[in-house]
Amino acid sequence: MNHELHLDNIRISKDGRELIAIDQTVAAGEVLSVMGPSGAGKSTLLNYIIGTLPSDFKATGAVLLNGADLCALPSNQRQVGILFQDDLLFPHMSVGQNLAFGLSADIRGADRPARIDQALTEIGLEGFADRDPETLSGGQKARVALMRMLLSEPRVLLLDEAFSRLDTERRDQIRTLVFDTARARQLPVIMVTHDQADADAAGGPVFYLTD
Amino acid sequence: MRRGISIRWLPLLTVLAMLGPVVAGLLGTIAPAFGYLPAANMTERTVAPFVDLFRWGGFPHAVMLSVTTGFLATSLSLLITVLIIAGWHGTRAFNLIRRLLSPLLSVPHAASAFGIAFLITPSGWVARAFSPWLTGWERPPDVLIVQDHWGLAMVVGLVAKEVPFLLLMSLAALGQVNAKSSATIAAALGYGRVTGWLKTVFPRVYAQIRLPVYVVLAYSMSTVDVAIVLGPNTPPTLSVQIVKWMSDPDLAMRLEAAAAALVQLLLVIGALIWWRGGEIVVGILGAKWVMRGTRSFGDNALRVVGLGAGVLVCTGVLLGLVSLGVWSVAGLWSYPDVLPDSLSARSWSRHWGNIFDTGITTLLIAVCATFIAVLLTLGCLEAEYRFDFTMSERGVFLLYLPLMVPQTAFLPGLQTLMLSAGLKSGFVPVVLAHLVFVLPYVFLSLSDPFRAWDVRFGTIAAALGRSANGVFWRVRLPMLLAPVLTAVAVGFAASVGQYLPTLLVGGGRLSTLTTEAVALAAGGDRRAIGVYGLAQTVAAILPFAAALLLPQIIWRNRRGLSDA
Numbered sequence: 001m002n003h004e005l006h007l008d009n010i011r012i013s014k015d016g017r018e019l020i021a022i023d024q025t026v027a028a029g030e031v032l033s034v035m036g037p038s039g040a041g042k043s044t045l046l047n048y049i050i051g052t053l054p055s056d057f058k059a060t061g062a063v064l065l066n067g068a069d070l071c072a073l074p075s076n077q078r079q080v081g082i083l084f085q086d087d088l089l090f091p092h093m094s095v096g097q098n099l100a101f102g103l104s105a106d107i108r109g110a111d112r113p114a115r116i117d118q119a120l121t122e123i124g125l126e127g128f129a130d131r132d133p134e135t136l137s138g139g140q141k142a143r144v145a146l147m148r149m150l151l152s153e154p155r156v157l158l159l160d161e162a163f164s165r166l167d168t169e170r171r172d173q174i175r176t177l178v179f180d181t182a183r184a185r186q187l188p189v190i191m192v193t194h195d196q197a198d199a200d201a202a203g204g205p206v207f208y209l210t211d
Numbered sequence: 212m213r214r215g216i217s218i219r220w221l222p223l224l225t226v227l228a229m230l231g232p233v234v235a236g237l238l239g240t241i242a243p244a245f246g247y248l249p250a251a252n253m254t255e256r257t258v259a260p261f262v263d264l265f266r267w268g269g270f271p272h273a274v275m276l277s278v279t280t281g282f283l284a285t286s287l288s289l290l291i292t293v294l295i296i297a298g299w300h301g302t303r304a305f306n307l308i309r310r311l312l313s314p315l316l317s318v319p320h321a322a323s324a325f326g327i328a329f330l331i332t333p334s335g336w337v338a339r340a341f342s343p344w345l346t347g348w349e350r351p352p353d354v355l356i357v358q359d360h361w362g363l364a365m366v367v368g369l370v371a372k373e374v375p376f377l378l379l380m381s382l383a384a385l386g387q388v389n390a391k392s393s394a395t396i397a398a399a400l401g402y403g404r405v406t407g408w409l410k411t412v413f414p415r416v417y418a419q420i421r422l423p424v425y426v427v428l429a430y431s432m433s434t435v436d437v438a439i440v441l442g443p444n445t446p447p448t449l450s451v452q453i454v455k456w457m458s459d460p461d462l463a464m465r466l467e468a469a470a471a472a473l474v475q476l477l478l479v480i481g482a483l484i485w486w487r488g489g490e491i492v493v494g495i496l497g498a499k500w501v502m503r504g505t506r507s508f509g510d511n512a513l514r515v516v517g518l519g520a521g522v523l524v525c526t527g528v529l530l531g532l533v534s535l536g537v538w539s540v541a542g543l544w545s546y547p548d549v550l551p552d553s554l555s556a557r558s559w560s561r562h563w564g565n566i567f568d569t570g571i572t573t574l575l576i577a578v579c580a581t582f583i584a585v586l587l588t589l590g591c592l593e594a595e596y597r598f599d600f601t602m603s604e605r606g607v608f609l610l611y612l613p614l615m616v617p618q619t620a621f622l623p624g625l626q627t628l629m630l631s632a633g634l635k636s637g638f639v640p641v642v643l644a645h646l647v648f649v650l651p652y653v654f655l656s657l658s659d660p661f662r663a664w665d666v667r668f669g670t671i672a673a674a675l676g677r678s679a680n681g682v683f684w685r686v687r688l689p690m691l692l693a694p695v696l697t698a699v700a701v702g703f704a705a706s707v708g709q710y711l712p713t714l715l716v717g718g719g720r721l722s723t724l725t726t727e728a729v730a731l732a733a734g735g736d737r738r739a740i741g742v743y744g745l746a747q748t749v750a751a752i753l754p755f756a757a758a759l760l761l762p763q764i765i766w767r768n769r770r771g772l773s774d775a
Contacts, residue, residue, distance in 0.1 A: 076675075077676070082670060088665070088668055088671050090668065090690070092689040092771075092772055101672070132769050149671075149674070
């Protein structure tokens, strides 16, 4: 199914000062890069889309996915996946448990471990299910975090400076993996970044936020 | 949260649980202080209770003791705390002291007071260590060291317990004020370690630990258990006298007790105002000192004094506990031998039955009070997170309030109120009374780590389809296992150490290890005191050991959690 995301005339302000005004459509498989100096409210936009905007912000406008407003749903029913600059793998769970946490509960019984093993193979980490996430390298953690999110079958993908902590070599690798996956699954992507190279690699439209 | 009770109301419930008994107790003190006590068929409104109180021969001395011990113990505790941190923060000696803090803090006041008494009495370990080769004493000299007229031994006992408390609170504050870079800059500008710290870091740290300092002042002015063990008894301190009057079979004495409770409250309020005034004066003097640009102020001497005091506090409490232990297994022990002639398990076997019974009671009260406190605290913090509540400065003040109102000011009123209302004293009221003191400590211990949790974990889990409850139970709580267990241990220790709430609200019908230990103070049976003091300490410290150990075991294969 192809998802089209429409940020319908979204305006976010704090203490009477408008931080963000955006009206933009993101097609399935397309990456919208949102750029701007730090403090310009890039992450605030993502907070709004995912439903975790702090109450001292005021926001209007709709987040339309295939015409339906996501804002009517609580965070956990929006099916909006997000990746941060830190992998944020749950430290109390094994790699396999982290993936199982993301995997839809509709997949039951013996299918679950099979699906997790398959997911690990897809990201080149075959047999890592019982590992402590803390023992993985930075690039490996990033791949697990991506896979954990994909297993929850998101309809939209948000990237919050997702590549900024990785070293140059890994950054290209993970970036290509994320963008290819989004394209293959036809997910609309919104990427917040301060790195022009990220936007260039994404190849999609760029939206600049100003102070 | 669509089903069941909303956690939105938990903060309100928590404030009620914490302050309800305090307010009720204070109100319950006012009526009898003015002669109104229907339970004893006294309904006349009169100031006679106050007149009786002022006529009591011990009154002036009792009032003076409350003020002097309060100010002396608080100033000394603060001074030692500041010198230790200013002179030694970041050094190996400091890290050693830091590691001893939690266990030192959890030692009940009564046990540490007994331990110190065993060290410093003329027949105590210190005197024995120097006798007879240095002092020439073949028998204990006849000087009154413990229970001295001026309450100095009591001050020593208080300082030993309050320095660890203030140190711990200061350490939490240090993290928030970027102390290290300030110290580096001060050193680069040529300031000595202590002077630089006092000028750049102390004002900000003090702003953070002001309320804990007030707690120390209020506690030192009105402690009962430490005063019974180390304080003078002819006449005793005001708070001890209140408890004596409260336990008098003649109900009419409760009027005088209520009047004295109000006086105790006013004394503490007055002292807090005085202290606040002192803060302002010190602030002005400090600002002048900063302007003068003095680079050092006997820094090396101050460092030595700080370290010496810190070592004295640590070894005082620890050696005291050891001496409790030695007395508990001592057979014949003649003066001035440093160790007993023989060891025996007789004291333990003699008291074992009662230790077991009172130990179970202690445990049940502590488990219930701690369980409720941890539940309410987690509920409050989770509500704060979900509904974007923020805790105002006033909220923090409310948290410290039950610790700043003297126990002797509101617990007698609470007991009188229960008596008037025909409520039975017993287990449930005692648990609720303990909750008043357990809740603040549990909240203070848990709130920082709970709030420091990276909320992006919650965002991720929600994005993966988990409900708010799912995030809480499956992600946040497991990740916060260690701080939650520490809070449990803190609450447990606070409950085990409570003396007055158990005594007054329990109506004398509930015996815990602490009430039994304090009751032994008058008798002077050192072996029995050793047994109960040690049992009390073990009951308070074991949960800390468990809180340290359990996360290591449960998360042994999770480096991200077990290294912390």
